[in-house]
Amino acid sequence: MSSMSVGDLAQSVFLRRQNAELKAAMGQLTKELSSGKAADVSEKVRGDFSYVADVEHGLRLNSALQSTATEAELFAGAMQGSLTRVSSSLGALADALLSVGQTGLESTQSGVSRTARSQMEQIVSALNTDVAGRALFAGNATGGAALATADTMIDDLRTSLAGAATLADVETVVNDWFEEPGGGFETLGYVGGAEDLSGFQLGDGERIDLSIRADDGALRQSLKAAAMAALAKDGGLTLPVEVERGMLDTAASWALGAKEEVISVSADLGYAEARIEDAQARLGAEESSLSLAQNELLGADPYETVSQLEEVQLRLESLYTATARLSQLSLMRFMQ
Numbered sequence: 001m002s003s004m005s006v007g008d009l010a011q012s013v014f015l016r017r018q019n020a021e022l023k024a025a026m027g028q029l030t031k032e033l034s035s036g037k038a039a040d041v042s043e044k045v046r047g048d049f050s051y052v053a054d055v056e057h058g059l060r061l062n063s064a065l066q067s068t069a070t071e072a073e074l075f076a077g078a079m080q081g082s083l084t085r086v087s088s089s090l091g092a093l094a095d096a097l098l099s100v101g102q103t104g105l106e107s108t109q110s111g112v113s114r115t116a117r118s119q120m121e122q123i124v125s126a127l128n129t130d131v132a133g134r135a136l137f138a139g140n141a142t143g144g145a146a147l148a149t150a151d152t153m154i155d156d157l158r159t160s161l162a163g164a165a166t167l168a169d170v171e172t173v174v175n176d177w178f179e180e181p182g183g184g185f186e187t188l189g190y191v192g193g194a195e196d197l198s199g200f201q202l203g204d205g206e207r208i209d210l211s212i213r214a215d216d217g218a219l220r221q222s223l224k225a226a227a228m229a230a231l232a233k234d235g236g237l238t239l240p241v242e243v244e245r246g247m248l249d250t251a252a253s254w255a256l257g258a259k260e261e262v263i264s265v266s267a268d269l270g271y272a273e274a275r276i277e278d279a280q281a282r283l284g285a286e287e288s289s290l291s292l293a294q295n296e297l298l299g300a301d302p303y304e305t306v307s308q309l310e311e312v313q314l315r316l317e318s319l320y321t322a323t324a325r326l327s328q329l330s331l332m333r334f335m336q
Contacts, residue, residue, distance in 0.1 A: 058290045062283055065203055069280045072200035072208050076273045078131045079212060083266045085126040086222055089119040090259040097229060097252035109233055109248060116229030116251065121150040123222055127214040137214040138192030146192040146214035147223075150230075153189045157227055158236045160184060167246035170239070174231075178224040189223070190215040202279040208272055218261035225254035 096112045127137045128145045138146035147153075160177055164170045177184040196211035213219075229251035231237065232244045239247075 052294075055290055055294045059287070059294065062287050062290060065201070066280070066283045066287070068200050069202050069276060069283060072202065072210065072276050073273070073280070074131055075134075075136065075200075075210050076208075076269060076276060078129060079136050079210060080266060080269055080273065082126040082129045082136060083212075083262055083269065086123050086219065087259055087262045087266065089122045089126070090222055090225065090255050090262065093119045093226060093229065094252055094255040094259065097248055097255060100248055100252075109244065112248065113230055113233035116226050116232075117150065117154070120154070120223065120226035120230055123219075123226060124150045127219060135192065137212060137219070139197055139211075139213045140195040141191075141193030142197065144191065146190065148189055148191055150226075153184070153223070154227060154230060154234075156184050156188055157231060158234060161231065161237060164239070165243075167243050167250070170228075170231075170243060170247055171250060174224060174228055178220050178227075185220060185223075186215070200276075202276070203283070206279060208276055208279075210269070210272060212265060212269065216265070218258060218265050221254060221258035221261055225251050225258050228254060 093116055096115050100109055100112050124147050127147055129136050130142075134142040135144060135146055138144060157174065157177055160173050161170060164173055178189075179185075190213075192214055196209065196213065199207045199209040199211075201207050228247055232247035232251065
């Protein structure tokens with residue numbers, strides 16, 4: 001009985017090494033086929049990673065800008081919704097006030113005054129809207145409300161009107177409270193920030209500013225109109241009937257004017273929304289371009305990968321056949 005020769009051992013070692021290499025190659029090709037990317041990136045780019053790094057940096061920056069654009073879209077959409085609510089409240093208020101002039105009934109006037117109070121509360125609610133915990137109309141003070149409550153403002157206005165006796169007196173007091181620097185609205189009504197909300201950077205040199213605050217002129221006018229109507233039949237004031245009726249007429253005029261101003265602000269915001277949409281389209285196209293460049297740099301050709309995988313499989317099958325034959329021959333020699 002003879003033992004296995006040195007040649008047989010050497011061939012066996014060679015076959016095992018070949019088997020390991022082919023299995024490793026098959027694993028690498030299978031990974032490339034499933035991921036679509038080259039397993040050996042260094043070989044794919046021939047050791048030059050500079051362009052790869054540029055493309056990957058571009059993709060990271062693009063992702064950040066797309067996130068900012070999404071946030072801007074969310075903010076602008078919520079702002080537009082709030083302005084629509086303000087405009088609707090003003091429209092309802094103006095309609096109610098104009099109808100009072102046709103009836104002249106005391107009960108109708110009182111009902112409309114109560115309606116005005118409700119509409120003012122709705123306007124305040126709309127302007128105190130927040131998105132993800134960030135106030136929309138409070139400027140850079142996004143952590144809190146933009147406005148004090150309607151009750152707080154009405155109460156302070158009532159106190160300010162204590163000495164008013166004529167419609168001119170009332171209009172002066174209400175105008176000053178809302179319009180004068182350091183007046184009641186600035187010191188008590190508006191509780192947001194003095195600076196605008198930071199803009200949204202949507203690319204190189206492209207910035208969207210959503211700088212509408214609750215102390216902007218159109219929104220002050222909206223609150224002023226509602227407050228004037230609410231105070232016309234306020235039980236805490238003792239004004240002549242003709243002054244109360246004049247207050248309702250003035251409030252109707254103010255409400256109509258404020259609605260036009262709010263519509264104008266809404267239109268400007270719509271332009272900003274269009275710019276955000278354009279930026280999103282541009283960033284989406286840029287992402288596709290960068291992803292294509294990255295795939296060209298790092299991607300594995302699926303047809304070539306399949307071809308190589310089939311070749312490796314055939315070689316592995318041939319190796320298994322050769323190994324099996326060698327085992328049979330070695331056994332026969334061992335048995336001799």
